Amino acid sequence: xxxxxxxxxxxxxxxxxxxxxxxxxxxxxxxxxxxxxxxxxxxxxxxxxxxxxxxxxxxxxxxxxxxxxxxxxxxxxxxxxxxxxxxxxxxxxxxxxxxxxxxxxxxxxxxxxxxxxxxxxxxxxxxxxxxxxxxxxxxxxxxxxxxxxxxxxxxxxxxxxxxxxxxxxxxxxxxxxxxxxxxxxxxxxxxxxxxxxxxxxxxxxxxxxxxxxxxxxxxxxxxxxxxxxxxxxxxxxxxxxxxxxxxxxxxxxxxxxxxxxxxxxxxxxxxxxx
Amino acid sequence: xxxxxxxxxxxxxxxxxxxxxxxxxxxxxxxxxxxxxxxxxxxxxxxxxxxxxxxxxxxxxxxxxxxxxxxxxxxxxxxxxxxxxxxxxxxxxxxxxxxxxxxxxxxxxxxxxxxxxxxxxxxxxxxxxxxxxxxxxxxxxxxxxxxxxxxxxxxxxxxxxxxxxxxxxxxxxxxxxxxxxxxxxxxxxxxxxxxxxxxxxxxxxxxxxxxxxxxxxxxxxxx
Numbered sequence: 001x002x003x004x005x006x007x008x009x010x011x012x013x014x015x016x017x018x019x020x021x022x023x024x025x026x027x028x029x030x031x032x033x034x035x036x037x038x039x040x041x042x043x044x045x046x047x048x049x050x051x052x053x054x055x056x057x058x059x060x061x062x063x064x065x066x067x068x069x070x071x072x073x074x075x076x077x078x079x080x081x082x083x084x085x086x087x088x089x090x091x092x093x094x095x096x097x098x099x100x101x102x103x104x105x106x107x108x109x110x111x112x113x114x115x116x117x118x119x120x121x122x123x124x125x126x127x128x129x130x131x132x133x134x135x136x137x138x139x140x141x142x143x144x145x146x147x148x149x150x151x152x153x154x155x156x157x158x159x160x161x162x163x164x165x166x167x168x169x170x171x172x173x174x175x176x177x178x179x180x181x182x183x184x185x186x187x188x189x190x191x192x193x194x195x196x197x198x199x200x201x202x203x204x205x206x207x208x209x210x211x212x213x214x215x216x217x218x219x220x221x222x223x224x225x226x227x228x229x230x231x232x233x234x235x236x237x238x239x240x241x242x243x244x245x246x247x248x249x250x251x252x253x254x255x256x257x258x259x260x261x262x263x264x265x266x267x268x269x270x271x272x273x274x
Numbered sequence: 275x276x277x278x279x280x281x282x283x284x285x286x287x288x289x290x291x292x293x294x295x296x297x298x299x300x301x302x303x304x305x306x307x308x309x310x311x312x313x314x315x316x317x318x319x320x321x322x323x324x325x326x327x328x329x330x331x332x333x334x335x336x337x338x339x340x341x342x343x344x345x346x347x348x349x350x351x352x353x354x355x356x357x358x359x360x361x362x363x364x365x366x367x368x369x370x371x372x373x374x375x376x377x378x379x380x381x382x383x384x385x386x387x388x389x390x391x392x393x394x395x396x397x398x399x400x401x402x403x404x405x406x407x408x409x410x411x412x413x414x415x416x417x418x419x420x421x422x423x424x425x426x427x428x429x430x431x432x433x434x435x436x437x438x439x440x441x442x443x444x445x446x447x448x449x450x451x452x453x454x455x456x457x458x459x460x461x462x463x464x465x466x467x468x469x470x471x472x473x474x475x476x477x478x479x480x481x482x483x484x485x486x487x488x489x490x491x492x493x494x495x496x497x
Contacts, residue, residue, distance in 0.1 A: 011417075014413075014416070014417075015413050018409075018412050018413045018416055019409050019412075019413065021412075022408065022409055022412050026408075036442045036446065037442070037445070037446075038442045038445070039445065039452075041452070041456060042456075067400060068392070068396055068397035068400040068401065069400030069401055069403060069404040070404060071397060071400075071401065072401050072404065072405070073404075100382060101392060101396060103382050104382060104384070104389050104392050104393070107383075107384060108384075131317055132316075132317050132320035132321055132324070134313050134316055135313065135317065137309055137310070137313045138309075138310050138313045138314070141306045141309065141310050142310070145310055151383075204440065207459075208459060208463050208467065209467060211459055211460060211463055211464045211467060212464050212467050212468045212471060214460075215460070215464055225440065227440040227441060227442075230442075246441060246442055249440075249441060250441040250442065250443050252408060252412070253437045253438065253440065253441050253443075254441075254443070255412065256411065256412050256415050256437065257434055257437060257438070259412060259415055259416040260415050260416065260419045260430065260433075260434065262416070263415070263416040263417065263419060263420070264419070264420060264421055264430075267420050267421070268421075
């Protein structure tokens with residue numbers, strides 16, 4: 001076997017060993033049950049405090065702007081946020097600016113929480129259909145122009161959940177759960193146009209992008225990634241999917257750190273040899 | 275023809291561009307109504323663009339099947355997916371029209387065939403694709419994260435602190451780990467991100483102005 005073929009073979013072998021190690025680590029860690037403290041970061045605490053500060057009956061828009069691919073990471077946040085709103089007797093208006101596939105996720109999440117807290121469709125919450133384009137601008141002007149009907153084809157103007165709401169400025173809090181760049185558009189067209197209070201949740205890889213908006217107060221808080229969602233669940237005292245996922249995630253992070261250390265030790269050894 | 279192909283689109287870009295820059299800052303009802311009217315049009319155009327995208331996708335895969343290019347079999351899977359999804363969307367509605375009372379759940383509501391497809395194929399497939407990232411990241415970090423120089427060492431140490439800070443174990447080892455993670459995210463990260471944001475935004479403004487004033491014409495198909 002030539003040297004180049006040997007090298008390729010070696011590289012493929014190393015890759016498969018890493019893949020197998022990762023799979024074993026994830027599977028093994030799924031069987032571990034543990035209770036651990038996980039204090040919330042300030043940016044997560046800010047979102048929680050905002051919901052806590054809202055008086056009963058306040059209206060919260062929750063935007064489900066994430067794809068099914070990111071549902072594993074962001075659906076627990078959606079559920080935690082809807083639960084928190086219902087626990088505080090807030091009105092929930094669910095919508096999606098991203099794409100139609102987010103609608104069934106939104107329906108599942110809101111209905112699950114509504115059943116738990118015995119909330120009524122049209123009175124305590126509503127779901128709005130997917131609308132493409134810059135619907136934020138119309139919402140800033142007139143909510144009923146943007147969404148004349150809810151997902152069940154009922155006129156939104158007649159729904160008690162919309163009582164006292166004419167446009168986006170009348171909403172007490174907007175929370176965007178995003179796996180794409182909708183947070184920026186919510187800031188540009190929602191926050192800046194309608195002067196709304198805006199918070200967001202996103203995948204861990206996206207979180208670093210939004211820290212400048214926290215400093216500029218265009219976002220009041222940020223729940224970035226599964227770790228931050230687990231912190232939110234801890235604050236809510238509903239330790240569920242995100243909190244339980246912390247054990248496999250911790251195991252994988254530790255494995256990656258270990259792999260980096262081993263990789264560097266091999267690299268240093270080779271460098272010394274050469 | 276040149277007038278229709280070039281001058282008219284340039285004129286539309288110039289007029290609408292200037293109108294909507296001004297409109298954004300004018301809170302008068304007339305200005306708001308204009309914006310609402312145009313937003314409706316944007317929704318219609320976006321919806322039509324989705325239809326155009328589907329047509330383009332079908333044409334592209336038809337060409338692949340026709341010319342029997344490498345992997346043409348996958349194009350048949352695309353056709354099958356499109357056909358099944360269209361049937362799942364249209365059939366319940368058609369059946370409900372033909373019967374005196376609705377017998378099937380239609381559209382994107384719970385219990386409809388489209389939602390069944392969504393829950394049993396789109397959601398798990400997308401989640402699987404997303405999960406694969408973990409495997410490639412683990413492999414890449416082993417092979418590429420090397421302390422070759424000071425910059426690479428700083429990057430590696432920062433990554434390790436962030437990875438530890440994101441999990442409960444980091445705080446259990448030392449409270450300094452999540453604190454350092456917060457510092458990295460709120461000081462150096464913000465500085466760099468803000469610089470990138472400013473750069474990108476200034477670039478977007480410059481490009482928009484170039485399009486509005488007809489300097490940038492690549493969207494017309496010219497080089």
